[in-house]
Amino acid sequence: MTENKYLLQKASNFKRIFARFFPVLTALILAGLLMTGCSGASPGSGQDTSAVSLLPDQSEPDAHLRESAANESNSGASGDAAADNILRFHVIDVGQGLSVLAESDGHFLLYDGGDRSASSAVVAYLKKQGVKSLDYIIASHYDADHINGLVGALNVFPVQRIMGPGYEASSKVYQSLISAAESQGLAMEHPEQGNYYRLGNASFQILSQDDSSRDGNNRSIAIMLINGNNRFLLTGDNESSGEEALLSSGLDLSCDVYVAGHHGSASSTSWDLLGKAVPEYAVISCGTGNSYGHPHAETMEKLEAMEIQVLRTDLQGDLLLVSDGTSVTCTPAPCNNYTPGDPDDIPPSLQSSEVADEDNSAVQSSGTSSEQEQSYVLNTNTRKFHLPSCSSAEDILPANRQDYTGTRDELIAQGYAPCGRCKP
Numbered sequence: 478m479t480e481n482k483y484l485l486q487k488a489s490n491f492k493r494i495f496a497r498f499f500p501v502l503t504a505l506i507l508a509g510l511l512m513t514g515c516s517g518a519s520p521g522s523g524q525d526t527s528a529v530s531l532l533p534d535q536s537e538p539d540a541h542l543r544e545s546a547a548n549e550s551n552s553g554a555s556g557d558a559a560a561d562n563i564l565r566f567h568v569i570d571v572g573q574g575l576s577v578l579a580e581s582d583g584h585f586l587l588y589d590g591g592d593r594s595a596s597s598a599v600v601a602y603l604k605k606q607g608v609k610s611l612d613y614i615i616a617s618h619y620d621a622d623h624i625n626g627l628v629g630a631l632n633v634f635p636v637q638r639i640m641g642p643g644y645e646a647s648s649k650v651y652q653s654l655i656s657a658a659e660s661q662g663l664a665m666e667h668p669e670q671g672n673y674y675r676l677g678n679a680s681f682q683i684l685s686q687d688d689s690s691r692d693g694n695n696r697s698i699a700i701m702l703i704n705g706n707n708r709f710l711l712t713g714d715n716e717s718s719g720e721e722a723l724l725s726s727g728l729d730l731s732c733d734v735y736v737a738g739h740h741g742s743a744s745s746t747s748w749d750l751l752g753k754a755v756p757e758y759a760v761i762s763c764g765t766g767n768s769y770g771h772p773h774a775e776t777m778e779k780l781e782a783m784e785i786q787v788l789r790t791d792l793q794g795d796l797l798l799v800s801d802g803t804s805v806t807c808t809p810a811p812c813n814n815y816t817p818g819d820p821d822d823i824p825p826s827l828q829s830s831e832v833a834d835e836d837n838s839a840v841q842s843s844g845t846s847s848e849q850e851q852s853y854v855l856n857t858n859t860r861k862f863h864l865p866s867c868s869s870a871e872d873i874l875p876a877n878r879q880d881y882t883g884t885r886d887e888l889i890a891q892g893y894a895p896c897g898r899c900k901p
């Protein structure tokens with residue numbers, strides 16, 4: 478972390494020097510554009526020059542300037558206020574899905590847009606934030622819970638660039654995304670690992686390497702948003718193989734804020750990733766009472782063990798994290814609620830200690846046959862069954878709870894699984 482901080486310090490020194498010459502150079506470039514009769518940058522212009530495969534402090538300032546000049550011409554928000562170093566990172570509550578809006582100095586990035594049910598809410602949210610146009614849209618991957626709302630945004634806001642992984646999905650919503658982009662004259666860009674892009678006074682780096690051998694989730698574009706010394710890590714729905722690829726890239730994954738991969742699923746957020754990222758805050762975006770049980774107990778247990786503060790859209794709604802380049806403040810404050818989405822979900826540490834108990838209880842309970850009738854409590858949502866005395870049974874929502882008298886075998890035949898905690 479120390480070495481990293483040093484690099485970031487260098488980056489902010491660069492930023493100060495850059496800021497001093499910025500107005501003069503911008504004026505020269507804009508004058509140049511006007512003289513050639515080009516009144517506005519066409520979408521995707523500067524495509525080759527704005528992506529710089531170098532650290533921000535080593536990249537050609539010229540490339541950044543051209544990009545910024547192009548951004549300036551399309552943004553109304555940055556004119557009056559003096560350039561500030563604030564990065565606003567909105568995690569929009571889209572239920573089961575993901576949508577993140579990042580803003581620096583009047584420039585906007587929309588990373589995913591949630592599912593269909595949230596699409597109009599995302600557009601309304603963006604309008605409320607003063608979005609007139611989007612500098613970037615990134616589709617982490619093409620699952621409906623990430624791109625439906627992007628179609629809505631493309632239909633309302635002018636967009637300069639759109640990025641996504643290099644596969645095609647067979648779904649209707651994917652077709653809608655591509656045609657909504659095309660109707661603005663945009664082609665889907667497949668950004669390369671290591672490239673940097675400027676977003677106002679902040680920047681982001683592409684962390685993932687697209688690999689056709691992996692599935693959609695594991696081809697998610699992962700990015701690091703960087704504002705001064707603050708870093709925000711987004712990995713989309715990357716699961717273990719995608720995370721392994723991120724780890725083997727050697728890129729700096731250390732961050733202040735980590736948006737937990739795949740909605741807090743146990744298939745993501747490996748110990749290795751957390752060991753490199755060491756975030757102060759973890760953000761979970763998932764729907765209340767979602768059918769996947771997100772976030773999973775295994776993930777929440779890791780976050781709790783590392784004393785990472787937690788913010789959750791399923792419990793807290795919309796989240797806003799603001800970086801001033803040195804620290805991050807959260808609204809609302811972290812809930813630090815580490816309970817899983819599914820109350821039946823048992824973290825691995827408890828499971829292993831109960832395996833030992835199970836050996837003993839198996840002997841004790843060998844008298845009761847699985848064909849013997851007795852009372853159980855069912856969770857019709859998660860399809861788990863409990864003993865009436867089980868603590869997890871108390872947490873079942875009334876709508877999902879059903880009392881049952883019968884045999885264990887009957888329940889298993891009906892597709893129910895025994896609770897891991899009470900072991901009925």
Ligand SMILES: [Zn+2]
Nearest residue numbers: 574620622714
């Ligand atoms: Zn998803």
Ligand SMILES: [Zn+2]
Nearest residue numbers: 618620694714
């Ligand atoms: Zn997905």
